[in-house]
Amino acid sequence: MKDLKDSVEALLFISGNGMSIKELADGLQVTPDEVRLVLDSLMDDYEEREGGIFIRESSGKFFFSTTPKVFRHIKDFLKVNKRQTLSKSMLETLAIIAYRQPITLPDIEQIRGVNSRSMVTALLSKKLIKQSGVKEAPGRPALYSTTKEFLEYFGLNSLEELPPPSEVKELDFEEL
Numbered sequence: 001m002k003d004l005k006d007s008v009e010a011l012l013f014i015s016g017n018g019m020s021i022k023e024l025a026d027g028l029q030v031t032p033d034e035v036r037l038v039l040d041s042l043m044d045d046y047e048e049r050e051g052g053i054f055i056r057e058s059s060g061k062f063f064f065s066t067t068p069k070v071f072r073h074i075k076d077f078l079k080v081n082k083r084q085t086l087s088k089s090m091l092e093t094l095a096i097i098a099y100r101q102p103i104t105l106p107d108i109e110q111i112r113g114v115n116s117r118s119m120v121t122a123l124l125s126k127k128l129i130k131q132s133g134v135k136e137a138p139g140r141p142a143l144y145s146t147t148k149e150f151l152e153y154f155g156l157n158s159l160e161e162l163p164p165p166s167e168v169k170e171l172d173f174e175e176l
Helices: 004-016 021-027 032-049 070-078 088-100 105-112 117-125 148-153
Strands: 052-056 063-068 129-134 142-146
Touching: 004 021, 004 032, 004 063, 004 142, 021 032, 021 142, 032 052, 052 105, 088 105, 088 142, 105 142, 117 129
Parallel strands: none
Antiparallel strands: 052 063, 129 142
16 A cells, blocks of 8 residues: 555656546546545645645546745745736636537626626636637537636636525626
8 A cells, every 4th residue: 555655746747737537547547536535635635734735636636736835935035926817807707608518609798797808818818717619509609618727726626516696606696
């Protein structure tokens, strides 16, 4: 078990983009249940240690990340810019898409009550949303959905982890 634990830790360390349980199990020729047990043990070890790194899960992949308490120190050292924040209008548009996807631009604009083309364009450029098809309606408007990058940006594994619209206080989601 110790060899498996060491191997999983090493693979996560060198992976860069993280690894799924299936990728680890296939690569190490063990069962996904064995990998899950090892990952849980490793995550507990890093949490108990309270050091500068930990193992986190996002979008179904596990990877090393720095703890929030040391981020400001390493950010200055590496001259890393803080993750670009999203404006209230962008967040509102993104929330509508996340909760109503797939959704068209006219539907977004109807809910928001304002022109939203620039918000959708900005979210597309940030790869937080994507065109996921066209609606079978006159003019065949594009349908928009969230992306894997959306999940990663907000630290989610799936859309099921989104809070219910009734719990989101910042915005009025009565129409969602």
